[in-house]
Amino acid sequence: MTDTPLLALLPPGWPVPRGYANGMVGRGRTVLVGGQIGWDAAGHFPPGFVAQTRQTLENILAVLREAGGGPEHIGRLTWYVVDMAEYRASLPDLGPAYRAVMGRHFPAMALVQVVALVVPEERLEIEATALIPD
Numbered sequence: 741m742t743d744t745p746l747l748a749l750l751p752p753g754w755p756v757p758r759g760y761a762n763g764m765v766g767r768g769r770t771v772l773v774g775g776q777i778g779w780d781a782a783g784h785f786p787p788g789f790v791a792q793t794r795q796t797l798e799n800i801l802a803v804l805r806e807a808g809g810g811p812e813h814i815g816r817l818t819w820y821v822v823d824m825a826e827y828r829a830s831l832p833d834l835g836p837a838y839r840a841v842m843g844r845h846f847p848a849m850a851l852v853q854v855v856a857l858v859v860p861e862e863r864l865e866i867e868a869t870a871l872i873p874d
Contacts, residue, residue, distance in 0.1 A: 745766050745768065745812055745813050745871060745872070745873050746764045746765065746766035746812070746813065746814075746815050746847070746871060747764065747765050747766065748761035748762070748763070748764055748846075749761065749762055749763035749764065749765055750762060757846075759835065759838075759846055759849075760846050760847070760848065760849040761846055761847055761848045761849075762848065763848050764815040764816065764847055764848050766815060766871040766873075767871065767873070767874075768813075768871040768872045768873040768874050769807070769871070769872045769873075769874065770869065770870070770871060771804060771807045771809055771813070771868075771869070771870040771871075771872060772867075772868075772869055773800050773803045773804060773867060773868035773869070773870065774803075774867060775820070775865040775866065775867045776796050776799040776800045776803065776865065776866055776867075776868075777792075777796055777799070777857070777859060777862045777864070777865050778791070778792025778793065778794075778795040778796040778799075778862060778863065778864065779795065779799075779859075779861075779862070780795060785859075785861045785862065788830075788863075789821075789826050789827065789830045789834075789863045789864070790830050790833045790834055790837045791837075792862065792863045792864060793830075793834060793837055793838070793863075793864060793866075794837040794838075794840065794841055796864060796865070796866050797838065797841040797842060797866070798841055800814075800817075800866060800868045801841065803868075804868065804870055807870070807872055808872055809870050809872045811841070811842045811843055811845045812843075812845050813870040813871055813872050813873075814842075814845065814847045814868050814869070814870045815847050815848060815869050815870060815871050816847055816848045816849070816850075816868065816869040817847055817848075817849045817850075817866055817867070817868050818849070818850045818851075818852075818866065818867045818868075819849065819850065819851040819852070819864060819865075819866050820852055820853075820854045820857065820864060820865045820866070821851065821852070821853055821854070821863065821864045822853070822854060822855075822856060822857060822862075822863055822864070823853070823863070824853040826863065827851070827853075827864075
């Protein structure tokens with residue numbers, strides 16, 4: 741291991757993934773961030789999938805900061821979206837919104853479509869797992 745908190749895993753001969761890692765390795769304190777949604781501190785949702793994604797990522801980082809972490813410590817994100825077509829249509833704007841919050845850190849990720857989420861206005865929910873060095 742190096743001084744980098746997490747390292748991406750890439751088996752030999754596999755293509756380099758774009759926007760995510762196949763796996764991550766690291767050591768330290770584990771931080772489990774429960775599913776965050778795209779509302780602000782007042783409980784208001786911004787309009788649109790991309791705006792809600794950006795707010796959701798900011799909410800994840802707010803929780804992670806309570807443990808002394810930042811985006812570079814996130815090893816895994818699990819995305820739950822209510823409409824995969826909406827996700828795909830947002831891709832041209834989603835990348836810049838993601839990088840504005842997370843920088844160029846791309847952890848292991850999973851993305852699944854679900855039938856519904858708890859709050860009717862939410863378009864997605866994201867869970868995070870982070871490793872903060874001791």
